[in-house]
Amino acid sequence: MVLILAAVVVAGAIALGQGAEAGGESAAHDASDAQGQQLTVVHGVIGSEKESLFSDPEAQAIFNSYGLDVQVTTSGSWAMAERAGIEESDFASPSSEISAAHLVDVHGGAVLSTTRPFYSPLAVATGDAVLSVLEQNGIAERRDGVWYLDMAAYLDAVANGRRWTDLAGSDAYPSSRNVMITTTDVRSSNSALMYLSLSSYVLNGYAVITSEDAARQQATDSLARLFLDQGYSQSSSSGPWESFLSKGPMNQPLTLIYESQYLEAQMNEPSRVTSSMRICYPAPTIFSDHVVVAFSEAGQKVQDVLENDPDMARVIARHGFRVNGANSAAFSEQVGVAGLTGYAADGTFIDAAQAPSYEVADVMLQTIEALY
Amino acid sequence: MTAVVAHSRSRALAVLLALVCALVCAVALPACSRDEVAEPAPDDAREQPATNPDPSSDPEADPDVAGTTLRVLAGSEIKDMLPILEDAQAELGITVELTYQGTLDGTETVMAGEGDFDATWFPSNAYMTLFDEKSALVSEEASIMRTPVVLGVKRDRAAELGWDEKSPTWAEVVDAAASGEFAYGMSSPVSSNSGFSALVELATAISGTGAAITAADVDVVASDLTRFAQGQALTSGSSGWLMEAYDKDSSAVDGVFNYESLILQDPDLVEVIPQDGVITADYPLTLLSGRGEKVEAAYGALVDYLRRDDVQQRIAEETFRRTDATTPDDERMVFEIPFPNRIATVRALLSSWVAEVRKPANMVFQIDTSGSMGGARLDALKAALLSLTETGADGTAALLTFQPREMIRFVEFASGIKSEKDLVVGEDGNLAGVSSYVNGLSALGGTALYGTLQHALELAAQTRADDNVTSVVLFSDGENTDAPGIDGFAQWYEANEAVQGIPVYAILFGEASADEMGRLAELTGGRVFDAGDGDLTAAFKEIRGYL
Structure with missing residues (x-):
């Protein structure tokens, strides 16, 4: 452990140098002020989809300007609650309310406070040819330039084992595979758990399942298929997304992602998002809330910077996340500056699904796991 | 709308375009994040600092990882990455020590907790994911x-079959193979990931459920798989050697199943992607648990290096694989076939292939039991041969044993032929006859290598047929001591059409002549397997992929 700490300090110092150059002008607090003072090392455990945000030199420079040297390790959100020694870190940041609830329930005594500085809706990365087929079959719809996937219609197609070639107009996408969203492995990944929650809500008549018996029944009857029929699935949310980017929507027609992944690529690696790729929102949608759980005062400082610093809000938005609170305009500003279209504006998500309690979710997961 | 599949050199153009694009759009990026395996088993050993500096700004060796050795168990597929790995080692100051093993076999080694490796680098972890131990x-x-596993078809044949204009379905590929219109080469699904992927692609598409194949589907597709197997005219234990064998003599086949990256490097092959889809190898560099902080840091540095923009660009240009520097060709419809999610399905499919579906092997084993083979050498030989009879073995090892329908002939020799034994494995797969014969071998006499080989080839030629795969395995620990020599043998071979095309797979062991064995392999279209380090069992298992 000592060795790796030394490594991180060196790494942090290099990153600080870059950050001061890259972000010096725009950072609210002059990063050079912080150079001389002693930085407090703050340890956090975060979901992997926030790794690029926390390692962004500008984000580090902003933390430095508050006297913080934030060092993070990544972990699956759902696994954080059971992670040995989690309460000894300064903060944890899982990627969903349900994982945060799990964490707070297990470590309630050690938790000083929780905040929700930013969030990202679940989305589907797809392509124009695929959407045109889905639209003709009443499964997708375009409103105000934004694509939506009708979850009830989609889940109905899955339940009936419909293939792309069964759909009207499938000449545009003549795949003999069944209509199925590609996700990560639900046994290990938060995004797949969100998709499970969303599907459960829709299949239950737009209501949250509250009893464990009902959860078991639904998992066996309809939810398991959403994962088992995919065959092999990757373990981390960057897996299917990277495959989508490199193989395209023809190869992988419907890929479950966080909206932030699509946005981050469009803003930072525009050449990878081709002209035929599209983002589509499930309707109803479900949000991945990035919760920050503080176990120490230093952790609370991190909460404060993430929640209130306007420059940090801009960096957060540049990584594709939607900002909560006073700086919430940062998201549409960044999207506007980048000239991006096809994104649902804040406040247009009328219909949002609720996730079940983590106990109920756990029953669903265990039921599905037993069927593998 | 018709799927356009004919495609070979246009990929170079795509790579060039991507290069221009990457230069124009050189935007500062946050460091590539590695995929954290988010398994619900917290393990401090896998913690990774996320605050890595951008490695491109630090041309000096990273002091954190310098001097660290990464021991990697890899598929032979990544041999074309060696120049890039050499540069990575020089820049990072680390040593990458590669050991090669087939994907299925190697995956089983690691999942059994065997071998002292820090990481794996197979073309796919799909098989690994089926093991509960993985997490x-x-x-x-x-x-x-x-890179996807696709079909490469000779340009003229692709035109005759119409596959250059309109991609066939897998069912059409099966029909063409069964009718004799399409003869192909494919590597062994048990030994090689490309052959394995091709088999899964085919079986899943034929099962027609639109979802991942299940064990119950395996029985349903068996008859179609058997029809498909009739078209196989070239086999191999690895994807690399399949291309070498094809390049040397492509007369017997119309095309090969292999990685797109290899197909694209042969201008005479047209890439054909069946309409129902293919399976893509994604080459995950995989860190094993509990290997210590230095190893973890070295792994992290290597991944960051390999995923750096300029290196991704270089991989695309030099190896013809798809990377972050290439964009998907939107005009082409390449569907992805789902990979089965249960290990029982994979085993059932492989077992059906070797025991019931594929053309049975017709093997002549020419075994040297001359005086020099006495003692430990003979014991090693017996152990190696007996490993092919262990029917109770676990996993893919069981699939490498002699299979029902196979024909095995032993020609034991020294100064002359000492014994001969013919065995046909019955439907029950009983191999007791093989083991009792092997156990009875004893060492004595000289080494009449080529004279015996002439006899072995003649024997093989007698039973060679379109519906089997005929080959000779030559095992000798020493140099030839009797007439004829290699030149005399070569003359005889050139004059003897009946034995031509039967590959001789020679095992290099003891004092055997590397030069002469190499010449023999070249002459007959076979291959030399080096058992110089004494692991005869591994050599025989590897050879089994070619038979």
Whole structure:
């Protein structure tokens, strides 16, 4: 452990140098002020989809300007609650309310406070040819330039084992595979758990399942298929997304992602998002809330910077996340500056699904796991 | 709308375009994040600092990782990455020590907790994911590059079959193979990931459920698989050697199943992607758990290096694989076939292939039991041969044993032929006859290598047929002591049409002549397997993929 700490300090110092150059002008607090003072090392455990945000030199420079040297390790959100020694870190940041609830329930005594500085809706990365087929079959719809996937219609197609070639107009996408969203492995990944929650809500008549018996029944009857029929699935949310980017929507027609992944690529690696790729929102949608759980005062400082610093809000938005609170305009500003279209504006998500309690979710997961 | 599949050199153009694009759009990026394996088994050993500096700004060797050795169990597919790995080692100051093993076999080694490796680098972890042990044994994985397993068809044949204009369905590929219109080469699904992927692609598409194949589907597709197997005219234990064998003599086949990256490097082959889809190898560099902080840091540095923009660009240009530097060709419809999610399905499919479906092997084993073979050498030979009879073995090892329908002939020799034994494995797969014969071998006499080989080839030629795969395995620990020599043998071979085309797979062991064995392999279209380090069992298992 000592060795790796030394490594991180060196790494942090290099990153600080870059950050001061890259972000010096725009950072609210002059990063050079912080150079001389002693930085407090703050340890956090975060979901992997926030790794690029926390390692962004500008984000580090902003933390430095508050006297913080934030060092993070990544972990699956759902696994954080059971992670040995989690309460000894300064903060944890899982990627969903349900994982945060799990964490707070297990470590309630050690938790000083929780905040929700930013969030990202679940989305589907797809392509124009695929959407045109889905639209003709009443499964997708375009409103105000934004694509939506009708979850009830989609889940109905899955339940009936419909293939792309069964759909009207499938000449545009003549795949003999069944209509199925590609996700990560639900046994290990938060995004797949969100998709499970969303599907459960829709299949239950737009209501949250509250009893464990009902959860078991639904998992066996309809939810398991959403994962088992995919065959092999990757373990981390960057897996299917990277495959989508490199193989395209023809190869992988419907890929479950966080909206932030699509946005981050469009803003930072525009050449990878081709002209035929599209983002589509499930309707109803479900949000991945990035919760920050503080176990120490230093952790609370991190909460404060993430929640209130306007420059940090801009960096957060540049990584594709939607900002909560006073700086919430940062998201549409960044999207506007980048000239991006096809994104649902804040406040247009009328219909949002609720996730079940983590106990109920756990029953669903265990039921599905037993069927593998 | 018709799927356009004919495609070979246009990929170079795409790579060039991507290069221009990457230069124009050189935007500062946050460091590539590695895929954290988010298994619900917290393990401090897999913690990774996320605050890595951008490595491109630090041309000096990173002091954190310098001097660290990464021991990697890899598929032979990544041999074309060696120049890039050499540069990575020089820049990072680390040593990458590669050991090669087939994907299925190697995956089983690691999942059994065997071998002292820090990481794996197979073309795919799909098979690994089917093991319950994976979550505890694997710490992190990061996909480095991608290439699908496709069909490469000779340009003129593709035109005659119409596959250059309109891609066939897998059912049409099966029909063409069964009718004799399409003869192909494919590597062994048990030994090689490309052959395995091709088999899964085919079986899943034929099952027609639109979802991942299940064990119950395996029985349903068996008859179609058997029809498909009738078209196989070239086999191999690895994807690399399949291309070498094809390049040397492509007369017997119309095309090969192999990685797109290899097909694209042969201008005479047209890439054909069946309409129902293919399976893509994604080459995850995989860190095993509990290997210590230095190893983890070295792994992290290597992944960051390989995923750096300029290196991704270089991989695309030099190896013809798809990377972050290439964009998907939107005009082409390449559907992805789902990979089965249960290990029983994979085993059932492989078992059906070797025992019932594929053309049975017709093998002549020419075994040297001359005086020099006495003692430990003979014991090693017996152990190696007996490993092919262990029917109770676990996993793919069981699939490498002699299979029902196979014909095995032993020609034991020294100064002359000492014994001969013919065995046909029955439907029950009983191999007791083989083991009792092997156990009875004893060492005595000289080494009449080529004279015996002439006899072995003649024997093989007698039973060679379109519906079997005929070959000779030559095992000798010493140099030839009797007439004829290699030149005399070569003359005889050239004059003897009946034995031509039967590959001789020679095992290099003891004092055997590397030069002469190499010449023999070249002459007959076979291959030399080096058992110089004494692991005869591994050599025989490897050869089994070619028979």
